[in-house]
Amino acid sequence: MDNSDVARILYEIADILERQGIKFKPQAYRKAARSIESLEESIETFDDYRVIPGVGEAIAKKIDEIVRTGRLEYLEKLKEETPDEYGELLQLPEIGPKTAQILARQGITSISALEKALERHTLRRVKGFGPKTESNLKRSIELHQFKTERRLLGKILPLCRQLKRALQPVCEQAVVAGSVRRWKETVGDIDILVISRMSEQVMDTFTGLSDVEHVISRGTTRSTVILRNGIQADVRVLPEESFGSALQYFTGSKEHNISLRQLAAGKGLKLSEYGLFDRKTDERVAGESEEEIYRHLGLQYIPPELRENQGEIEAAQTNSLPQLVELGDIKGDFHIHTDWSDGSGSINAMVQKAEVLGYEFVGIADHSQSLHIAGGLSSEKLLNQHAIIKEMNDSIDGITILSGVESDILPDGSLDYPDSVLEQLDFVVASIHSRFKASRNETTSRVVEALRNPLVTILGHPTGRIIGRREVLNLDLDIILSAAAETGIALEVNCYPDRLDLNDVHVRRAREYGVALALGTDAHSIQDLDYMELGVGTARRGWASPEMIMNTQCYTPR
Ligand code: DGT
Ligand code: CA
Ligand code: CA
Ligand code: ZN
16 A cells, blocks of 8 residues: 555545535545645554644544555445445546536546547536536546556666666666566556755756656655656655665565565564664664665565565575576577568568677577468478578578578467478477467367477467457466476567567466476567567566576577
8 A cells, every 4th residue: 555545545535425415524534635645755654643634533543444454444335325426537637526426417427438528529518618628628538548557568668768868967876666677567657766966956857858748746856747658657866875775665566565574574673665674773774775675684685576475585585586587698589570571671680680689599480371461481482591591601600590480380280381391490489370269178289289299399479468459368378388398399488568478477387397488579670679678577577597598598500
């Protein structure tokens, strides 16, 4: 529960009480909510909530329940008593209970209904709803949608790097914390932490960036904005001596932090964003760096990618965290498309970029003949490409081009070329690109059949999901993992921002089965080769060590 969560609950109570026609109480709840919102400290660090302006005995009790349990029985009862016909509308910042009531009388009780009414200008009939109100409401809906929508990490990372660069001249250090630092596949908002002696300049620079669409709040040490692409970003200026503890706190995850605080409490310590303190003497024992905090808690340093409260704290207690794969361990890429199929770069251009990345091998894997829409290669064309790659290898030094293919797995589990063709290649990625709605049995057997084919090297994007667009295939991953373990075929971690397939959780399962992983960017352009870092981040979130990853080895053409 952070301050805004607690405030939200209190505002909700106020709204319901107001709808019930109750006087004065709603104002009291709103006043308390407002002062909680404007607190500098986390609500969780208070021993007695009554020191907060506007919080008396009764509200303090409720806050205590919210912080301890994450919910409030009183609110749940209120909600039951007061059926909420237009609660959704109240989520919009511009709409209070009065406006909601007026809208409800027009039959508008949801955000989508309001959107339609705005499009058709039907609200203009209502007193007080001119074009100005209309455009305010439209903007309000947009902001609301921005706030609730998660973005792909791959799209947000370049923006984060740009923000850091922009802040550099006015600070000693700028770090992006939160889910971005944990390499979570999607991001809710961007949390930037800064050390600087020029707080005012940091705020000026940040709120004045050309990327900023709307400034939500601007303070002396903290500001919040909405960027042009709709994502929210916060910046906080922190003192050097507690930067480590703030970084630890704002990196999260929340669940990891809660467990860590409990561990601290058990040792007579108190952990907050301000530092690690002795409970008795209030003396600060750590805070400048994260390493120091974990060490004082008797733990191995836990990399951000593992901080999900999934056993990492227990492992760190016994010094048994895995050594995680790093981007620097990666010697090549196994999934590259070129202009031979639906890629935009020539083989040569992709190889040149791979050299810039310092790779030792580069695996070309264009689409196979059944995938007509992607310009899949006929046997003849594929063998022709193979011959050309052979020649190219003879004329270059320092990097090896591996000649492969991304072969469709046909509905019966066979591949898209005769064995006589596949045999000649250096590697084969086998992927499903059709019949996404088939039954669990059918899809599982189809994949297992492919895994039994000795000519297959890697199972491409094994679950087929596309974040926000396509569900995972209906298949039994455990059966597939045990088949792969048996036949020694690697499962891909497809690095494309909206794929990340296998995902973090699946990587961890693959690790338990002893299945090897192959990272492939699925690059369709030169720039796409940079997505490797997303695959590495995903592998790290799945506790993968370098030994598990095929890309950490060198390969020579057969
Ligand atoms: P996101 O933005 O939804 O992708 O995910 P995060 O993890 O970046 O979450 P965010 O931005 O709400 O908060 C950033 C970090 O701050 C979070 O990972 C942990 C910390 N934090 C936020 N709220 C709370 C809270 O209520 N309790 C604790 N202990 N930590 C919190
Ligand atoms: Ca965040
Ligand atoms: Ca945040
Ligand atoms: Zn594919």
